[in-house]
Amino acid sequence: MVQGRFILLALLLSASLAVAAEPAAKDLVPEDTVPIPEARPDTAPATPPIPQEKPAGKAAPPPDETKPASPADTKPTEPAKEQTPKEETKPGPDGKDAPAPTETKAEPPEKEDPEAYAACLADLKQAGVDFSEARPIDDGNGCGIDKPLTVRTVLPGIKLEPEATMRCQTALALSRWAKASVLPAADIAYGPNAAQITAFNQATSYACRNRNNAESGKISEHAHGNAIDIAGFRFSDGKTVVIEPREKDATLVGAFERAITASACLFFTTVLGPGSDAAHETHLHLDLIKRKNEYRYCW
DSSP states (O other): OHHHHHHHHHHHHHHHHHHHHHHHHHHOOOGGGSOOOOOOTTTSOOOOOOOOOOOSSSOOOOTTOOSOOOGGGGSOOOOOOOOOOOOOOEEOTTSSEEOOOOGGGOOOOOOOOHHHHHHHHHHHHHHTOOEEEOOOEEEETTEEESSOEEEEEEETTEEEEEEEEEOHHHHHHHHHHIIIIIHHHHHHHHOTTSOOEEEEEEEESSOOOBGGGOSSSSBOGGGGTOEEEEEEEEETTSOEEEOOOOTTOOSHHHHHHHHHHHHGGGTOSEEEOTTTOGGGSSSEEEEOOOOGGGOOEEO
């Protein structure tokens, strides 16, 4: 009896163990079906893209080119255009080519006021200046004189060598400067009984060019007939006094040049000479340019 109960308990225990083990067996997954964990995006190895073949033909435009290709892109290249020849130059007073003013400076010659012109002619005749009226000058590029004069003397008996072309107002200022300043200064420097001035030597009067013969910049007053360059003076005994640097010249010749240079500003609005710049070491540049409030520039 006891033995039978023992056998029954053993059977029940075995059955319980079998039931308990069955769910565990069902949870088992074959090894080859277990999923492999994926790598984190920030640590995944970069896979290089597979290059694709580009279609044959015209290369793709650069990224910043947004417009599609137009039929003009396929046109053959046009031949290069010929370069514009350089502007011709006109010979200056020294025989060298002086560049003409650029077209941007082009202005027609200023018209003379009829009344002022007639009064100027009357004053020249009264002063005894030998001159004649010439045909209007219009060289283009802003160069020209509406009513030019050909001037042969500065005062009676005092020649202008060579004769010069200028406006009436320029000739009148030159004559007045000569009478009021140059001749009296020469009498003081050389004595009233010494040789007298018989000629003014001029280097440039009318000339179509820029200032200081520069290739660019403002047009010169010479191109308007408003300027004249005086290079020296000839005396009755044949002696010649030339304009040159005399700032430290302690002789009467030095004093004469300094005196007439300073007084020229009473008659001209611009006076340039030795010491002003390298372009005026050998002559006095005298002009009548108009400035506001009658401002004058005198060296």
